[in-house]
Amino acid sequence: MKFEMVTLVTYLPFYRIHEVTEYFLKNVEILRPRQAIVYIDNVYHSKQREFISKVVPDGVEVRFGNWRNRNNTWLTMLRDFHSIGGEIMVVDSDNIVESVLTDIHKVLGAQAPIYTILDVEAWRRSPWHFLIRSRKVSDIKLDNDTRPIYAYRVYDDSLSGLFRGGSVFFIGPKQVVVFMKLPDIELIGRVERAVNQVDPWLRNFISDETLLGVIAYLMGVREVPWTIASHHHHHGSTLGKATELLVAAAHYQFAKALYREFHRREFMRYRIKYLLSTIKNLRNLLNSGVYS
Secondary structure, rough: OOOOOOOOOOEEEEEOOOHHHHHHHHHHHHHHEEEEEEEEEEOHHHHHHHHHHHHHHEEEEEEEEEOHHHHHHHHHHHHHHHHHHHHHEEEOEEEEOOHHHHHHHHHOOOOOOOOEEHHHHHHHHHHHHHOEEEEEEEEEEEEOOOOEEEEOOOOOOHHHOOOOOOOOOOOOOOOOEEEOOOOOOHHHHHHHHHOOOOOOOOOOHHHHHHHHHHHHHOOOOEEEEEEEEEOOOOOOOOOOOOOOOOOOHHHHHHHHHHHHHHHHHHHHHEEEEHHHHHHHHHHHHHHHHOOO
């Protein structure tokens, strides 16, 4: 089956460019989209562009910039998608989708403006951090299999959510994100203004799942359907868990900027959560004796 209405997209920093040929081209073969686009961050020199032209084959469009973080990359992508039109499927660069995604798309694409995909490996590990904010909706019957459909709550307004780990705004699983409807240009611009008020050194401490959760909520989406249909090939290029104090500071700045832009109580609550987190992490740092 060919995805005649679907544009397939991935995004990655320059140092992971090998994932285009390692994984993304396999996704193009599996899904056969009408168009394939790769966004590459941290590109600022003509020699880099020359190298990219040798690595990425004809038939795959390349768009590059020096956004320096995932969130500004995503905002550029979302703005560009308006000129592309049709259905947009964004797959993480280190994932290979399953062929059943074509059948899943027929079902979920007709049900919601946004749906997402979790990888099989995470599902086998019992992803309680997703399930705790999800409800079982139904099952998709495939040729030789059945996959559960869950709905993930993008804004956690529970009291426990203030003290539990993780952002109060979150899109849910994000190995694949499919847009049947896009956020409007004005909304993208306003969220971008908020992102740009976060210290540039801290922006990468805000996950793109949080950014997408904020955008979905502002679009009027309260739950995002998801199921399982990809395989995650961990790239191993990250250092591990980020310093909690820096994560809290980044989220606090983002929440503060969002409240200034939209004046919604949800963003005040988001800000309070990370104010409490900042205080807690400062106390832990002082008690650890690092500065004694």
